[in-house]
Amino acid sequence: MVGMKLRSRLLTVAAAAAVLAVPVAAQQDFSAVEVTAEHVSGAVHMLTGAGGNIGVSAGEDGILIVDDQFAPLADKIRAALAGISPGDLEFVVNTHFHFDHTGGNAIFGKEALIVAHTNVRKRLAEGAGVRGRPAEPAPKEALPVVTYDDGVSIHFNDEEIMIGHLTGGHTDGDSYIYFTDSNVVHLGDQFFAGRFPFVDIGNGGNAVGLRDSIGEVLEHLPADAKVIPGHGPLSSVDDLKTYHRMLTECVAAVKAGKDAGKSVEEIQAAGLSDEWDGWGSGFINESVFIGFIYESL
């Protein structure tokens, strides 16, 4: 049922960005979180709650979701899915391993097949920490059952859902998920809509790789595609272009400073272009983002 090695119809790249604006999941109170659904296009919907945006394919074959936020939200996610379609959950695809995208795996993995890049399984199994925040090894039911290195396609709800690895951007296990007929792509945390991204350098992320991955996505993505970001509102290809320009210009600015012999503190003191004022959010303020780029060069 899961078959076909993916060629790089969309691409083979590198990118990564996570959203850990959420401090400590275990201590977070999810009781007030609402999970809401919006139709994106064709068979695809998007759920927002806490953590990464969830992509949904719903139709006669059942339901496939891309990412699953946090385990305490599983019932709310289930209720939102039931509002879209009565079908059973058949697949969970993880865009990358971060806890705000895979927390529901332990629940949904008991009923659906989890599909992800090889490094997602590896990092979940070993309990990879993020930015000094430790993590426990994930239980067996939370681990991807189907893994791939380059990509895989799932033929589901009358379309090909192409999943492909993007190398070295937000983490070292990032994927895009492209719903070919619905013309929607979920980019996980390669794309923070209108914000500076988290670059998880400790887990193989790299800001330069992220810039290049997004550039390659843009070369292949139809101009009228809808774009689901890991965090932030549903976006257009134009929004993704602006984000790519931000990455390109900020990487160039930090590189110019570093090449001129400046320290990261000096570049942080000078700051980035005023155009990107307001792009900092959570712990990823301008100085932190400059630090990610400096370390990536």
Ligand SMILES: [Zn+2]
């Ligand atoms: Zn992430």
